[in-house]
Amino acid sequence: MFRRFSLALSIFAGISSIACLNLVSSNVQAQDWTAAAFPVKTHQFGTVAVGSKTEFVFPVVNTMSNTMHIQTVRASCGCTTPIVQNQYIAPGETGSILARFNTDTFKGQKGATLTVVIDQPFYSEVRLRVDGYIRSDMVFFPGAIEFGNLAQGEAVAKSTKVLYAGRSDWQIMDVRSNKSWLMPVVKETVRENGRVNYELTVDVREDAPTGYFQDELVVVTNDRSMPNVPLRVSGQVESALSISPQAIALGSLKPGEAVSRKLVLIGREPFHVDTITADGWKINFQPTSESKKMQMVDATFTFVGDTAGPKKESFVIKTAGGNSVTAKGLITAEVRGE
Known part of the structure; x- marks a missing residue:
């Protein structure tokens, strides 16, 4: 009887140990997953x-x-x-x-x-x-500077008000941006009875890159305990010329072998295509006969480099005229050896 009881205790202890080990393992796996x-x-x-x-x-x-x-x-x-x-x-x-x-x-x-x-x-x-x-003593109105959609190459400015109530000697000392093409300017507009107002204007320069941006300006005040206050700035810079497809896969080819692709180009204003260039590639195309906002271009790509293997290179399309704009695409190919 005693032996049976001892055996049962041993089996129960073994099962409990396995259950505990499984529980610990599950917890570790959950921690690793999160x-x-x-x-x-x-x-x-x-x-x-x-x-x-x-x-x-x-x-x-x-x-x-x-x-x-x-x-x-x-x-x-x-x-x-x-x-x-x-x-x-x-x-x-x-x-x-x-x-x-x-x-x-x-x-x-x-x-x-x-x-x-x-x-x-x-x-x-x-x-x-x-x-x-x-x-509680400082307010941005509106609470962020949101540019929405911007056309690349056009300078645009937007403003917000900085409202302060408290110390009569309170000042904004500086506004810092970590993007060279985001240019903040601050101007004091009101100072009376402990109330100070500023107008903070942000300019997006013509050289802003295409794509979505979301950044923070840092408003630096003369508060000793809390001198730096962030202000959110966001927008979408859209290219003046778009390419479709923007990534061109040429597949497998030999050096000197020509591959043709059709490109659809859309601009904000009517345009002619002036050049299409890429390092290591010769690109020929039929010149456009009429200035239009949308152009269909048949382009022929020939690899003129001297090394085989996978290739990935940017190509640049430039329009003609005094208001010339550019757009970039991507060429990918597998160049076979001779």
């Missing part, structure tokens, strides 16, 4: 002004073989609104969760824990964290 899926779990907004558009995007990477589904995200504080930007994330793809700091309704030191609930391919909860200080 570390890969959420490479960033905390963000510090720093000191921001009342009404400023303050947001941060947490990337979510699906490293698994099945589709990930984010069921919901809940915030521990109303100072932050979480927004699921991609509920379903395919294997190998990256989604995002946007955290919006509600600077128009909250003030002072604030923070929130965002609990992300995932129910596919298996259930899991991940906690993200944001923190920041919303100063």
Whole structure:
């Protein structure tokens, strides 16, 4: 009887040990999965002004073989609104969760824990964290400078007001930009009875690169404790000339072998094509006979380099005339040896 009882205890202990090991292994796997899926779990907004558009995007990477589904995200504080930007994330793809700091309704030191609930391919909860200080004496109106769509090559300016109430000697000392083509200028407009107003204007220069941009200017004040306040600036710079297709795959070819492709070019203004060039390539095309906003161009590409192997090179299309514009595309090919 005693031997049977001892044997039963031994079996039970063995089963318990295996269960504990499995539980520890599952926890370790879950930790490894969340570390890969959420490479960033905390963000510090720093000191921001009342009404400023303050947001941060947490990337979510699906490293698994099945589709990930984010069921919901809940915030521990109303100072932050979480927004699921991609509920379903395919294997190998990256989604995002946007955290919006509600600077128009909250003030002072604030923070929130965002609990992300995932129910596919298996259930899991991940906690993200944001923190920041919303100063009550300084307001941006509007809370961000948003340019929307911009035409490349055109200088555009937009403004916001900086409103302050407090010290009579308060000043904006500088506004810093880390982009040479984003040029901020600040001008004081009001100073009376502890109230100070500025107009902050941002110019986008003609040499701004194409594509979407989102950046932060740093407004530097004479506050000793909180001198730097960020201001969000965003926009989409669109090329004056677009190419379709922008990436041209020529496949496998020999040096000196010509391959033809049809290009569709669209400009904001009527144009003629002047040149099409690329390092290591000879590109011939039939000159356009009429100035139009859309041109169909038959181009012939010939590799004139002296090395075989995979090739990846930019090509540049330039229009004719005094208001010439350019656009870039990409050539890819596999050049065979002789």
